[in-house]
Amino acid sequence: MTKGWLIDVDADLENNCIISWIKSKSGVEKFVDDEFHPSFYVHSPLPDLKALESELEDDERVRSAEFDQKRLWLGEKESRVLRVTVNDYSGLWELAKQVDERGDFSRHRLFNVDLSIPLRYMLDKDIFPMALMEVDHGLRVLDDAWSIDYEIPELIMIGLKVEIDGTGKIPRWGDPISKIQAGDHILAEMGEKELLCRLMETIREIDPDVIYTDGGDSFTIPYLFHRAGLDGIKDFHLGREKEDVSMKTGKSYFSYGQIKYKPSPCHLMGRIHMDRDAFLYGEIGLYGLIELSRLSRIPLQTLSRATPGTAVTAMQIRQALEEGTLIAWKKNVPEAFKTAEELLIADRGCLIYEPVVGIHENVVEIDFSSLYPNIMVKYNISPETVLCDCCKGVKNRVPSVNYNICVEREGLIPKVLRPLIERRMEYKRRIADQAYSGRHRMYAERASALKWVLVTSFGYTGYRNARFGRIECHEAISAYSREILLATAEIAEELGYSTLHGILDSLWLELPRHGDLDFLCSKIYESIGITIGIEGIYKWIVFLPNKTNGAGSLNRYYGLFDSGELKVRGIELRRRDTPPIIKMAQMDMLRELAKAEDADGFHRCIPDSIEVLRKYADMIRGYECELEDLVFTSRISKSLDGYDHFSNNVASLFQLRQEGVELSPGQTVRYIITNSSSRKPFRRVKVWELADGSEQYDREKYLFNLMKAGESLLLPFGFTAHKLAECMKTTSQTTL
Numbered sequence: 001m002t003k004g005w006l007i008d009v010d011a012d013l014e015n016n017c018i019i020s021w022i023k024s025k026s027g028v029e030k031f032v033d034d035e036f037h038p039s040f041y042v043h044s045p046l047p048d049l050k051a052l053e054s055e056l057e058d059d060e061r062v063r064s065a066e067f068d069q070k071r072l073w074l075g076e077k078e079s080r081v082l083r084v085t086v087n088d089y090s091g092l093w094e095l096a097k098q099v100d101e102r103g104d105f106s107r108h109r110l111f112n113v114d115l116s117i118p119l120r121y122m123l124d125k126d127i128f129p130m131a132l133m134e135v136d137h138g139l140r141v142l143d144d145a146w147s148i149d150y151e152i153p154e155l156i157m158i159g160l161k162v163e164i165d166g167t168g169k170i171p172r173w174g175d176p177i178s179k180i181q182a183g184d185h186i187l188a189e190m191g192e193k194e195l196l197c198r199l200m201e202t203i204r205e206i207d208p209d210v211i212y213t214d215g216g217d218s219f220t221i222p223y224l225f226h227r228a229g230l231d232g233i234k235d236f237h238l239g240r241e242k243e244d245v246s247m248k249t250g251k252s253y254f255s256y257g258q259i260k261y262k263p264s265p266c267h268l269m270g271r272i273h274m275d276r277d278a279f280l281y282g283e284i285g286l287y288g289l290i291e292l293s294r295l296s297r298i299p300l301q302t303l304s305r306a307t308p309g310t311a312v313t314a315m316q317i318r319q320a321l322e323e324g325t326l327i328a329w330k331k332n333v334p335e336a337f338k339t340a341e342e343l344l345i346a347d348r349g350c351l352i353y354e355p356v357v358g359i360h361e362n363v364v365e366i367d368f369s370s371l372y373p374n375i376m377v378k379y380n381i382s383p384e385t386v387l388c389d390c391c392k393g394v395k396n397r398v399p400s401v402n403y404n405i406c407v408e409r410e411g412l413i414p415k416v417l418r419p420l421i422e423r424r425m426e427y428k429r430r431i432a433d434q435a436y437s438g439r440h441r442m443y444a445e446r447a448s449a450l451k452w453v454l455v456t457s458f459g460y461t462g463y464r465n466a467r468f469g470r471i472e473c474h475e476a477i478s479a480y481s482r483e484i485l486l487a488t489a490e491i492a493e494e495l496g497y498s499t500l501h502g503i504l505d506s507l508w509l510e511l512p513r514h515g516d517l518d519f520l521c522s523k524i525y526e527s528i529g530i531t532i533g534i535e536g537i538y539k540w541i542v543f544l545p546n547k548t549n550g551a552g553s554l555n556r557y558y559g560l561f562d563s564g565e566l567k568v569r570g571i572e573l574r575r576r577d578t579p580p581i582i583k584m585a586q587m588d589m590l591r592e593l594a595k596a597e598d599a600d601g602f603h604r605c606i607p608d609s610i611e612v613l614r615k616y617a618d619m620i621r622g623y624e625c626e627l628e629d630l631v632f633t634s635r636i637s638k639s640l641d642g643y644d645h646f647s648n649n650v651a652s653l654f655q656l657r658q659e660g661v662e663l664s665p666g667q668t669v670r671y672i673i674t675n676s677s678s679r680k681p682f683r684r685v686k687v688w689e690l691a692d693g694s695e696q697y698d699r700e701k702y703l704f705n706l707m708k709a710g711e712s713l714l715l716p717f718g719f720t721a722h723k724l725a726e727c728m729k730t731t732s733q734t735t736l
Contacts, residue, residue, distance in 0.1 A: 002029060002135040003142070005153040006127060007209060008272060009299050011117035013090040018121045021240070021270045022135055023153045023209060028240060028270060031135055037063050038120050039085040040096050041111040041326050043072055048108065049082045052099065056084060061091045071325040072111070074412050074468070075384035078324065081111070089117055096329070111326035115317065122297045123318055129293040129300050145294050146419060148426060152290055155272075157210040158183030158203075160238075162220050170661055170689045171219060173226050182206070193231040196224065203238055209271060210286075211238065216275040217305070221245055221266035240270030261666025265305045272301045280304055280452075287442045288449030295420075308452035309460050315416050315453075316468050323412075327467060351482040353489065353502035355543035355552035358716045359599050360500055362511040363559070365535035366521070368484070370424065370451075371505035372458035373417045374530045375480045376473075381461075382411020383470040398476045399483045405476070412468060417457060424450040425531075481505070488524050488532070495520055501543060503554050508541065536561040540602055544570070545715060558713070560594050571712045581629040581702070582709045585616040589713055606717060610727055613710045617728045620702045627672060630697050631688050635668050646679060654681040655690060676701040703728075 004024030012019055017034035042052060049067070056065040063085045069078040084099070086092045096113040112120075122128055125139060130152055132143040143150060160182055166175035177195050179188040185202050187195050203211075213220050221238070225245045228236035237243055245266050266273055274281060281289060281304050293300045296314040303311065317327055368374065375381065379398075385406035386398075394404050427447040430436040436443065460466040462474030481504070488507060489499045496512035497520070517534055524532050541559030543552055556570030572578045573586045592609040596602040619625050632648070639662070640653040652669040656662070663669065670688040676698050678684040686695045707721040707728075714724070 004029070004133060004135070006129055006131050006133050006139070007153070007155075008270065008301060009118040009122060009129065010267070010269070011089055011121070013117075016087060016089050018118070019269075020139060022133060023155070027207070028209070029135070030240070030270065031139065033121075033138070036121055036124065037085050037087060038089065038092055038117055039083050040092065040113045040329075041068070041070060042082045042084060042099060042108070043079060043111065044108045046080065049080070052102070053082055059095070061086055061088045061095050063087045070111075071323070072109070073328070073384065074320065074325055074382065075388065075406075075409065076325075081326070100329070110329040113329040115327060116302075118299055118302075119297055119314060119317075123321055128295075128297050129303075130290050131294065146423075148423070150294070153209075155209040156207060157212065158206055158208045159212045160216070160220065161214070162224065170656075170659055171223070172660070173223060177224075177227055183208070192227060193233065196228050196231060196233055196236060199224075200236065200238070207240075210274055211268065211271055212274050212276055214275075215277050216273060217266050218263035218275075218277070221273065222264075237269070238271070238273075239268035243267065243269040261664055262305070265302070267301050272304075274301075274304055278305050280306060280308065283452060284449040285445040287445035291446040291449045292453065308456040309463075309466070312416070312453045312457050312460060313467050315420075316412060319412055319416050320468075325412075331465075331467065350478060350504050351485045351502065352554060353499050353507070355501035355508070355554065355557065357543050357545045357550075357552050359540055359542045359602055360510060360538075361540050361599050363500060363508055363538040363541045364497075364511055364515075364517060365506060365508050365538070366488075366524075366532055367506040367535050368528075369531045369533055370421050370454045371481060371484070371530065372477055373421055373454040375477050375484070376457070376461075377414045377418050377421065378529060379476070379480055380405055380407075380411050380414055381473050381476050381480075382413040383461075383468050383473055385409070385411035386470065386472045386476055398479050400479045401472075401475055403472060403476050413457070413461070413473070417454065420450050420454060424454065484528055484530070487527060491523055491527060492520060495523070500541075501552070501557075506535070511537070536563070536565075536567070538562070538567075539597055540599055542602075542713075542716060544712065547711075547715070556712075558590065560596070564594075566590055566594055572709045577632060577634050578709075579630050579632055579702075579705070581616065581620070581625055582705055584629070585613060585706060586709045586713065588612045588616075589710065593713070603717070606714065606719075609713070610710070610719070610724065613706065613724065614728055616706055617703060620699050620706060623696065623699065625697070625702075627691060627693060627695060627697070628688075630672050630702060631670050632673065633668055633670050636663060636665060638665055639663070648673065648676075648685050651681040651684040652687050655685075655687045659690065673698045673701050 002022060002024050004022040006020060007023045007028070008021045010019050015034070017032050018036050020031040020033070022029045022031055042049065053065045056062045065082055065084050068081055068083045070081050071077070072079050086095060093113070096110055100108065100110050102108065127133065127139055127141050128145045131141050131145070132151065134140045134142055161180070162177060163179040164171045164175045165178035166172060176192050179186065180195055180199050182199060182202050183206055187198050187202065190198070222245055225236060235242055276282065289300055289304055292311045293303050296303065296311040297318060298306065298311060298314050320327060387403055388406040390408050391404050391406045394407055397404055424447050427443045427450070430443050431440050431447065458477060460469055461477065462471050463469045485502055485507065489502060492507065492509050493499060497515060498510040499507060500510055501508040521532050521534070538559040539562055542557060544556040545551065546553045553570065558566065558568045558571065560566055568574060568590065571586065573583050589609040589612045592612055593602060593605050596605045634649055636649050636653065640650065640657055643650045648671060649669060652671045653663060656669070671685040672688060672691060672695055674686050674695055674697060675683045707724045710724045711719060711721040
């Protein structure tokens with residue numbers, strides 16, 4: 001009998017079994033379960049179900065076809081369905097597709113088809129990743145997924161880095177390996193085949209549980225397997241068993257107004273490959289991933305490449321299945337009919353108080369703790385509760401949109417979110433408690449993970465492809481948020497505060513001379529019933545204008561807290577595509593401005609901040625900048641042939657194509673501007689990976705970008721990019 005932690009679960013599609021890896025104090029053991037058989041469900045008129053049952057009796061892929069009673073949607077009564085259990089894991093999808101094609105959608109619906117096999121297994125066995133387990137003839141969990149003080153194993157972790165012997169800066173599949181670093185072990189000065197064999201030996205000796213890479217999915221791991229294949233190494237693997245690393249290309253997808261790119265994942269057998277380039281790892285770290293993995297039942301290796309929405313959906317699926325509700329394969333929840341007037345009223349977002357442009361003293365920023373998730377919980381907003389049939393006559397209705405919400409039963413979404421909100425509040429309490437100082441980082445990463453899930457849960461209510469999305473939920477939440485923000489501002493103003501800006505779940509208020517923030521927060525809580533927090537008190541804050549129309553820009557500001565910390569939003573410093581030289585200049589300007597204690601002091605610091613700008617302008621004019629500080633990083637939205645107009649991105653993609661490199665939408669290019677007015681790809685920019693250090697940059701273009709960055713900070717005080725450029729021509733210090 002073994003006790004240990006479940007570090008990974010995977011499906012062996014070839015042998016139709018589940019493989020679990022258990023980390024104990026003596027090492028890692030493999031546990032194989034060949035008695036698990038996944039199922040999907042079919043609903044149609046009874047005669048059709050009986051006919052289907054007869055047809056499937058002789059299908060060798062089918063283990064059994066039995067009638068069952070399940071809910072087809074949240075809150076519905078149970079219906080008769082046919083449960084089809086398969087022998088062949090890989091054949092489940094094909095069989096479901098064939099069954100689906102036998103009837104039209106209105107008569108023939110399938111459920112639980114596209115759930116991953118590991119998720120099905122863990123939900124069926126009521127186990128979860130990183131759980132403390134007891135292994136005998138089966139797996140028995142000794143842990144509680146909702147425990148706060150859960151123990152995690154001491155994982156052995158190493159980094160893996162590969163250096164390539166190539167002729168250019170862009171690595172290619174055909175370039176041989178020159179050096180490999182695995183943890184503290186450096187492998188070099190030997191033939192490539194020996195390098196790869198030594199790498200396998202080294203990893204076997206270290207026996208790591210986690211292997212970190214930078215860009216491992218997009219290049220490093222598939223490249224190693226490709227080179228091993230060329231060198232004739234048939235059993236090359238980096239996991240605890242041989243794995244089949246996919247050489248598939250990644251995919252481009254659209255998310256929140258941006259085209260993004262996701263490389264094909266490279267999973268290792270029995271080990272956790274953690275690509276540090278993956279979004280979620282970068283946001284929440286290892287502790288945060290472990291937290292979400294336990295709660296969502298998604299294996300750590302898979303979750304690290306997923307989105308927060310994937311995690312919250314998995315939690316919703318678990319809750320629905322526990323309640324006997326099936327997961328529709330092709331969801332069909334139509335939007336309720338609305339007149340043009342009703343659509344106009346419902347189709348609105350959050351309430352916005354346009355910011356008052358300029359500098360303000362003694363400003364407090366308050367925000368609601370997880371406002372939108374709290375609204376969903378407090379007002380019971382869920383797809384099956386909004387506009388429910390059982391409570392059409394209730395008097396309390398959603399403001400402005402007039403939707404009724406069920407008062408008979410709690411909805412799925414509140415059931416899922418309530419414990420997450422409480423859990424995050426407990427982590428935040430512990431972060432503030434010095435008694436837990438040694439665990440602050442761990443609690444911070446866990447709280448961050450839950451924040452991402454809670455934030456995403458709101459967006460997914462209005463996402464048409466979400467498992468439990470419904471636009472009326474999204475509209476109801478927005479309606480409540482508008483009322484709450486409006487009521488909060490009214491309470492504050494009654495107590496003598498002035499509203500300077502408000503958006504989503506935050507308000508910026510000018511403090512009255514004798515303002516009592518604790519009293520303000522208690523009054524708001526009494527009225528709203530949702531906890532409000534103090535983000536901070538600013539010595540001064542500058543709300544910036546929209547450069548096109550001069551109105552207050554909703555998400556562009558900078559300010560100095562009374563703690564001495566700067567908060568910056570929406571300017572070049574925060575943008576990923578800004579060259580380092582521009583970021584450094586803006587940061588140094590802010591440091592000068594941060595010497596001010598109040599608005600008068602701020603105005604006195606403006607000339608010194610302009611002198612900082614002059615220093616950087618002189619560097620650019622004198623070609624004194626390091627080339628690496630001039631690199632733009634830009635995400636492409638199309639492939640090269642998809643662009644209609646010539647641009648820096650097009651010039652970069654053309655250069656890469658000449659080198660045999662094709663990028664997909666969502667990937668990034670890095671380049672230096674060499675001649676911004678040129679219409680020739682090789683003169684306009686230089687792709688950074690192709691640069692040899694002899695390039696001369698377009699100093700006028702970089703000066704223009706520098707002045708625009710200065711304008712971003714100082715425009716409310718009359719300093720346009722043109723005026724700043726004029727200031728740069730003089731040698732005397734700028735005065736107001």
